[in-house]
Amino acid sequence: MAETAGNKTARLFAELHEGEVDLAQHYRRVAERQAADHGTHYPCRSLAQQCDEHAARVRELAPRYGEHLAPPRRSERLDAAVGAVRQKASERAGTRPDAGLLLLRDLRELFLAAQGVHLDWVLLGQVAQAARDEELLADVSKLHAQTLSQVRWIETRVKSAAPQALVAD
Amino acid sequence: MTSRVTDVWGERTPYGPGDPWPERVDQHLTVDAARVERWVPSACVLCSNGCGMDVAVADGRVVGVRGRAEDRVNRGRLGPKGLYGWQANHSADRLTRPLVRVDGELRPADWDAAMAVVVERSRAVLDEHGPLSMAFYTSGQLFAEEYYAQALIARGGIGTPHLDGNTRLCTATSEWALVESFGSDGGPGSYEDVDLCDTLFVVGHNPAETQTVQWARMLDRLHGVARPRLIVVDPRVTATARQADVHLRLKPGTNVALLNALLHELIRADRIDHAFVRDHTVGFEELRETVAPYTPEKAEEICGVPAEQVREAARILGDAERLVSTVLQGVYQSHQATAAAVQVNNVNLVRGMIGRPGCTVFQMNGQPTAQNTREAGANGTMPGFRNWQNDTHMAELARLWNVEPSRIPHWAPPTHVMEMFRYIETGSIRFLWVTATNPAVSLPELRRIRRIVREAGLFLVVSDAFLTETAQLADVVLPAALWAEKTGCFTNADRTVHLSEKAVEPPGEARSDFDVLLDYARRMDLRDRDGGPLITWERPEDAWRDFTEMTRGRPCDQSALTYDTLRGSGGVQWPVTEEAPEGTARLYTDHHFPTHPEHVEDYGHDIVGGAQYDADTYRAHDAAGRAFLKAAPYQPPHEPVDDDYPLQLTTGRTVHHFHTRTKTARSPELQEAAPEMWIELTPQDAEPHGIADGDLVRVYSRRGELSAPAVLRGNRPGVVFAPFHYGYWDEAEPGRHIRAANELTRTEWDPVSKQPLFKQTAVRIEKVADARDVAPGRY
Numbered sequence: 001m002a003e004t005a006g007n008k009t010a011r012l013f014a015e016l017h018e019g020e021v022d023l024a025q026h027y028r029r030v031a032e033r034q035a036a037d038h039g040t041h042y043p044c045r046s047l048a049q050q051c052d053e054h055a056a057r058v059r060e061l062a063p064r065y066g067e068h069l070a071p072p073r074r075s076e077r078l079d080a081a082v083g084a085v086r087q088k089a090s091e092r093a094g095t096r097p098d099a100g101l102l103l104l105r106d107l108r109e110l111f112l113a114a115q116g117v118h119l120d121w122v123l124l125g126q127v128a129q130a131a132r133d134e135e136l137l138a139d140v141s142k143l144h145a146q147t148l149s150q151v152r153w154i155e156t157r158v159k160s161a162a163p164q165a166l167v168a169d
Numbered sequence: 170m171t172s173r174v175t176d177v178w179g180e181r182t183p184y185g186p187g188d189p190w191p192e193r194v195d196q197h198l199t200v201d202a203a204r205v206e207r208w209v210p211s212a213c214v215l216c217s218n219g220c221g222m223d224v225a226v227a228d229g230r231v232v233g234v235r236g237r238a239e240d241r242v243n244r245g246r247l248g249p250k251g252l253y254g255w256q257a258n259h260s261a262d263r264l265t266r267p268l269v270r271v272d273g274e275l276r277p278a279d280w281d282a283a284m285a286v287v288v289e290r291s292r293a294v295l296d297e298h299g300p301l302s303m304a305f306y307t308s309g310q311l312f313a314e315e316y317y318a319q320a321l322i323a324r325g326g327i328g329t330p331h332l333d334g335n336t337r338l339c340t341a342t343s344e345w346a347l348v349e350s351f352g353s354d355g356g357p358g359s360y361e362d363v364d365l366c367d368t369l370f371v372v373g374h375n376p377a378e379t380q381t382v383q384w385a386r387m388l389d390r391l392h393g394v395a396r397p398r399l400i401v402v403d404p405r406v407t408a409t410a411r412q413a414d415v416h417l418r419l420k421p422g423t424n425v426a427l428l429n430a431l432l433h434e435l436i437r438a439d440r441i442d443h444a445f446v447r448d449h450t451v452g453f454e455e456l457r458e459t460v461a462p463y464t465p466e467k468a469e470e471i472c473g474v475p476a477e478q479v480r481e482a483a484r485i486l487g488d489a490e491r492l493v494s495t496v497l498q499g500v501y502q503s504h505q506a507t508a509a510a511v512q513v514n515n516v517n518l519v520r521g522m523i524g525r526p527g528c529t530v531f532q533m534n535g536q537p538t539a540q541n542t543r544e545a546g547a548n549g550t551m552p553g554f555r556n557w558q559n560d561t562h563m564a565e566l567a568r569l570w571n572v573e574p575s576r577i578p579h580w581a582p583p584t585h586v587m588e589m590f591r592y593i594e595t596g597s598i599r600f601l602w603v604t605a606t607n608p609a610v611s612l613p614e615l616r617r618i619r620r621i622v623r624e625a626g627l628f629l630v631v632s633d634a635f636l637t638e639t640a641q642l643a644d645v646v647l648p649a650a651l652w653a654e655k656t657g658c659f660t661n662a663d664r665t666v667h668l669s670e671k672a673v674e675p676p677g678e679a680r681s682d683f684d685v686l687l688d689y690a691r692r693m694d695l696r697d698r699d700g701g702p703l704i705t706w707e708r709p710e711d712a713w714r715d716f717t718e719m720t721r722g723r724p725c726d727q728s729a730l731t732y733d734t735l736r737g738s739g740g741v742q743w744p745v746t747e748e749a750p751e752g753t754a755r756l757y758t759d760h761h762f763p764t765h766p767e768h769v770e771d772y773g774h775d776i777v778g779g780a781q782y783d784a785d786t787y788r789a790h791d792a793a794g795r796a797f798l799k800a801a802p803y804q805p806p807h808e809p810v811d812d813d814y815p816l817q818l819t820t821g822r823t824v825h826h827f828h829t830r831t832k833t834a835r836s837p838e839l840q841e842a843a844p845e846m847w848i849e850l851t852p853q854d855a856e857p858h859g860i861a862d863g864d865l866v867r868v869y870s871r872r873g874e875l876s877a878p879a880v881l882r883g884n885r886p887g888v889v890f891a892p893f894h895y896g897y898w899d900e901a902e903p904g905r906h907i908r909a910a911n912e913l914t915r916t917e918w919d920p921v922s923k924q925p926l927f928k929q930t931a932v933r934i935e936k937v938a939d940a941r942d943v944a945p946g947r948y
Contacts, residue, residue, distance in 0.1 A: 038916045039588060039923075042807050043778060049804075099595045152780035159781075160581040160588070163330075168301035168597040 009127055010067035016120040017058045019113075021072045024051035026113050030106045037103055040157060044110075047150050051117075054143050061136060100165025104158065111154045118147050173197075173249050174842045177824055178377070178385045183393035186491075186527075190364055190386055194245035197252040198225060198233030205232065210737055212240075212659065212667035214310060214652045215250035215827045217340075217534035218380045219661025221740055222247060224255070224653050224672045231255055231653050231673055239739040242360060242665055248381030250827055253839050255653065257832035258673075263634055264648035265677020275636075275646060280678060280688075287602075287645050288692045290628050294600045295327070300578075304331035304589050304598045307547050308605035309339060309536025310828075311682055312657025312669070314712035316538075316545035317719075318686040318704065319604070320552055325570040326695035326703045330578035331598060333549055333586040334542035335606040338925060339535025341585075342501035343662075344543050344550070345922040346510030346532050348771050350518070351796050352764035353554050353724040354543055357756040358493070358529025359742065360663045363387055365527030368489035369399045372513050373424065373499020374533060377408035378824040384409065398489075400482045402427065403499055404819065404885040405849075415482045418885045421817045422504035422929050423472040426803035428512035430468030431483050433460040435519060440487030442521025449760040450518050451790070452798035459800035471803060473885070491527030492520060498535065498821065503928040507921035508776045508801035515798050523796075524757035531662060536828075538659035544725050545716065549583045549923065553723040554770040557582055558784055561767070569719050571697035582781070585923035586612070587916065594621045602630040604682055605649065609638035610829040610896035613914035613925045614872050615906065632682055635831055638896045638903075649682055650675035651832075656709045657683065658735065664742045664753075666727070668735035683709055724756075724763050724770070757796075764792040777801050779920025806929055807917060810887070814870065814931035816854060818889045820910040821928075826894040834899060846877040846908050849890035850934065855881055863940030870932045873912035878943065889932055 027048035034040040059069045096102075121144035128137035173179060173195070182191040198205070208223035213234075221240025225233040234255055238245035267283030268275040278286075294302050305323045307316065316334075323332040336344075344354045351357065363369075363386050376384035390397055391412055401413040402424070410416040419427050435441060436457055446453050465476035465483075486492065494517055500509045514530050522528035534540055546552030555562035557579040567574040584592070590612070592598040612618050622629065622642050631643040640646045654675040660666045675681070687704055695703040706712045710732050720743075721728040730745035730752075741752040763769060772787035774780060776799050810817055825843040826833040833839045848866055860866055866879045868889060875891070884890065891910035897903040906912055913932060918925045 036594075037591060038918070039591070042917050043920055045807060046778065046804065097596045100597070149775045149778055149780050152775065152782070152786075153778050156779065156781040160584075163580060164301055164592055164597055167299065168592075169298060 007066070009065045010062070012120065012123055012127065013058060013062040013065055013067040014069065016117070016124060017055055017062065017069045019117040019120050020051045020055040020058060023113050023117050024048045024055065026110055027051060030110055033106060034103060037099065040103060040107075043153060043157070047153070050146060050150070054146070057139060057143060061139060100161060103161055104165050107154055107158050107161070111151065111158070114147065114151045114154060118144070118151055121147055172838065173252050174825065174838050177249055177381055178388055179246060181392050182389050184364070184389055185394040186367065187365055190244050190389065192238045192244045194236050194238050195247040195252060196233065196235040200227055200232045208235065209653070209670050209672035210237065211653065211669040211672070212740070213247065213251040214537040214659070215254045215832070216248065216380050217536055217539060217662055218242060218383050219537060219659070219665055219667060219740070220247055220251055220382050221667060222251060226672050229673055231258055237739065241740045242661065243382045246382045246385055249825060250833060250839065253836045254827070254832055256837065257835035258651050258653060260635070260835040262636070263676050263679065264636060264646065265679055267648060267678070268646040270644045275643070280680070283645055283647060284688060284692055287630050287689065291600060291693060294628070298599060300327050300329040301331070302597060302599045303327050303329045304584070304592070304601045305329075306586055306589065306601060306603045306606065306608065307332070307334045307542065309334060309336045309534075309539035309542055310605045311538060312655070312659055312709065313538070313541035313545055313716060314657045314709040315682045315686065316542050316547035317552070317712055317716040318683060318690075318706075320546040321570060321704060322686060322690050322695065324546065324577050325572045326690060326693070328576050328578060330581065331584045331589050331592070332547060333584060333589060334539070334547050335586070335608070335611060336536065336539040336542045336548050337586045337923060338611060339498070340501070340539040340543070341549065341924040342506040342510050342919060342922040343496070343532035343534055345507045346496070346514060349507060349511050349773050349776055349797060349799055349921065350514040351757070351762045352769040352792070354550070354770060355554070355724050355756055356531055356662050356664055357523055358531055358663060359754040360386070361754065362493050362527050362529045363390060366491045366493040367395070367397050367527070368485060368492045369397050370486060370492060370494040370513070370516065371399065371409060372402040372494065372496045373501070373503065374495045374497035375403065375405075375407040375409045375499070375821070376495070379497065379822050380533070381824060388412070398485050400485055404888045405890060406883050415478055415485065417474045417478055417482060419472040419474050420885070421819050421888060422806045423803065424500055424503060424509035425505045425512060425801055426463060426471040427468050427474060427479070428509055428516070429460040429463035429803065430465055430479050431486060432456065432512065432515060432519065433463045434465065434480060434483030435487055435516070436460065438483070438487050441519050445521030445760070446519055449762070450796045450798050451792045452800065453519070456515060456798045456800040459802055486516060486520070489520065489522070492517060492522040493527065494530040495533055496531065497533045499928065501922070501924055502926060504806045504926060505801065505804060506919035506924055506926070511776055511799050512801070518796055518798055524755055524760055526755075529755070534662040537661070540660040540662065540664070541658070544660070544720065549585050550770065551579070551583070553720045554725055555723065556769060556771055558772055559767070570703070571699065571701070572703070573698055585918070587918050587923060587925060590618065590621055593625045593627050596625060599626065600628045602632070603639055604632040607637045607639045607829040607831060607896070609642060610909050610911065611893070613911050613927060614916045615909055615911045616873050617916060632685060633831070634679065636898065637829065637831055638898055641898075647685055648677065648679040649685070650679050654679070655681035655683065658713060660743070665740040666730060666735060666743060667740050668732055683712070761794045762792070762796045764794060764796065766791060773797070774921045776921055777804070808915065808929065808931050810931045814933050815887075816889045816932050816934060817887055818868065818870065818891060818913055818930040818932040819928040820891050820893040820914060823892045823894065826892070828894065829896050830894045846875075846892065846895040847880045848877045849880050849882050849884065851884050851886045851888065852881050853886040854889070854934070855879060858934060858936045860934070860936045861940065865937040865940070865943045867935050867937050868913060868932050870913040870915070870930050872915055874907055875910065875912050876907045876937060878940065889934065893927065
């Protein structure tokens with residue numbers, strides 16, 4: 001059955017994989033930029049990890065639909081450089097009065113990226129149902145629910161941060 | 170009489186299951202009993218247990234205390250802090266006049282002048298920057314009437330969401346664990362369940378030091394016939410753990426993995442009350458799936474607890490017929506706090522052990538009046554356990570306060586204190602009023618806190634009885650009356666309400682926080698929507714009447730509870746209504762939980778990541794009066810130990826002190842018992858550094874350092890313990906910041922309860938000097 005789903009599904013796996021990998025990086029970048037905003041920094045680090053796990057599971061599932069995906073390459077040197085940036089960002093952003101606006105901008109971009117991944121999970125869920133692939137459907141349901149929780153977390157964070165960023169001065 | 174400083178729990182009075190806990194009256198008088206003019210009924214405010222006590226008065230002064238034999242909480246007993254701590258009221262360094270900062274110095278002023286400064290700055294900040302620039306940080310030490318005044322002023326008068334209590338640091342997770350599982354705050358059990366249980370499951374809780382009278386009760390059961398079995402979860406070998414049948418000495422931060430393994434074993438051995446789970450809970454299938462991978466071997470790998478011990482603990486839990494579980498800071502202040510606390514609820518729920526005699530879970534409180542901070546809405550929830558996302562609830566509150574619903578900020582949950590400090594840091598909160606707490610010692614990462622307060626251009630008002638480390642940073646300091654110098658009510662973790670009546674006058678010009686808050690409201694000219702004064706009360710009893718009316722119909726309904734009922738009572742447990750005028754021993758006896766969408770206190774969260782659910786999502790999974798079994802996988806902590814910082818710091822309490830020693834260090838017996846900071850190490854961790862007992866050591870984290878003598882104890886290797894009580898006010902060189910444990914801790918909080926993680930910091934140690942080379946008091 002898997003073969004009959006063909007290249008189109010394979011491409012969906014590739015897109016979803018890329019989406020999760022990018023979203024993980026996106027969370028990491030926001031975590032770095034928001035090092036002084038601890039209510040954003042730590043959750044973003046957790047969510048980056050969750051996206052890594054999603055991507056890994058997508059790599060495990062994809063070969064059944066004819067797609068072989070390579071894990072993203074991350075260099076240690078790059079990670080170290082990123083760590084240094086995080087330190088600097090933390091010091092710089094710590095007391096800036098526009099920190100709230102920068103936070104909202106970061107969260108807005110994250111929200112859009114996470115929505116894209118959410119939609120890819122919707123698509124894969126439809127595939128799993130139409131292909132009557134119960135195993136895939138079980139995975140999709142679980143991981144999709146986590147992506148929806150991510151979207152909800154971003155919304156939660158936006159709602160509490162927005163008034164102080166936009167109304168207070 | 171032997172000193173109760175050393176004989177902490179007093180003489181044993183063993184008893185068997187179902188017998189009443191025998192009376193034992195403890196008393197400490199500093200004058201001849203014949204000189205006592207009157208005994209004024211009250212309750213103790215130096216831990217969360219809420220022991221009933223009478224205050225002895227002679228010549229207008231408190232001269233001693235005596236436990237109330239007829240009180241349901243303590244049956245006459247008092248712990249060391251209760252017996253000796255009241256002497257702080259007489260301390261020579263009580264604040265007796267307001268202080269106002271002039272040319273960088275705090276100088277005495279009269280009340281009129283000090284309040285004029287506070288009001289002038291409030292008005293200026295409000296006019297220029299609006300209510301979001303105003304913040305209030307209160308306590309777990311005041312009375313219900315004071316919290317309610319504070320909530321009404323901040324939420325209904327000023328209209329700011331920035332009101333929180335230091336209860337955020339001690340009991341926020343208790344509150345949220347109850348909300349997430351049962352739909353509402355409010356401890357379901359009764360302390361009498363300790364009398365009836367056959368199994369005690371004590372998780373991250375050291376009652377032997379933090380609730381000594383509660384521990385005396387447990388100890389009396391453990392020494393009596395039909396001894397209950399005791400399971401203790403704690404990385405440290407505490408006095409509580411030494412009594413355990415099974416002590417699970419886990420790695421800090423791994424509570425969820427361990428609890429998941431226990432749930433896994435209960436399910437595997439089919440020790441599940443299937444009928445209860447089916448009829449009274451939702452979420453069992455997801456819980457089963459989530460805990461499926463957590464075998465005892467997996468727990469051993471993550472938590473460092475032998476698999477066989479996990480099995481043994483699960484067997485005891487599975488065999489229990491009457492299970493009492495208790496939870497405190499080892500869960501609340503650790504990694505995945507709410508998720509872990511909820512798993513303890515889950516143990517009782519899947520065993521069907523809740524709402525019945527001898528069967529309950531206590532999500533304990535850290536402070537004596539923390540429950541009231543929560544009920545009054547002076548912390549991160551709305552008054553009367555109302556749901557900020559429920560417009561009907563908010564309209565009801567607005568009607569009670571006679572303000573427009575839009576006046577009460579409810580576009581998001583009320584701001585928690587860690588976020589408030591972030592807003593101060595970025596400059597958008599410009600006015601902060603701190604009552605009865607000491608964030609300059611009790612918040613995490615103190616260097617950051619000091620920097621924020623110093624640099625942000627904040628106007629800081631502090632109400633306290635003493636010139637605390639926080640008060641020293643203030644622009645205005647207001648001298649506060651203490652317990653026994655004012656009247657009000659407070660409630661403990663089993664919902665027992667006591668009335669504490671004014672026994673003596675406060676010293677000098679000190680005033681009760683209640684009077685000061687009312688004065689502020691008057692001077693600020695806070696008005697309701699008809700143009701009348703927002704607050705019309707004169708005495709605490711007026712506020713109590715409105716407060717209890719505000720709880721009508723809510724889970725914490727106290728609408729029939731009056732001062733007259735409380736006066737001289739042995740403590741009354743809410744709900745107290747016309748149908749239940751004597752109070753209510755246990756909640757959920759019909760196994761119906763307050764999870765109905767119209768009734769629930771909060772629509773809840775994803776307990777793993779902290780995403781807030783909205784009304785639609787909640788309704789889509791309507792639990793319809795059933796409890797939630799919320800599952801959570803273990804997640805590794807964000808700051809694991811590594812080569813640079815190989816040890817795990819956990820901070821905590823000691824039996825002789827409370828909070829930042831503001832009162833206990835001013836009680837001679839308590840101060841003498843624990844005068845100095847120390848660092849607890851295991852011999853295994855000390856040995857490679859050549860550290861012996863008493864040697865001076867230094868502890869470093871990524872955020873700071875501290876220095877103190879080492880005490881070697883047989884805790885879990887890799888774990889360093891530091892008491893959090895010690896600050897700088899009684900230091901010879903208060904500017905040297907190497908004494909407070911929170912110099913080391915870090916700024917992270919639980920995603921649901923927003924309680925900071927005090928028990929999760931990577932550190933390293935080094936030896937500074939041999940014990941014999943260290944002069945006392947010079948570290």
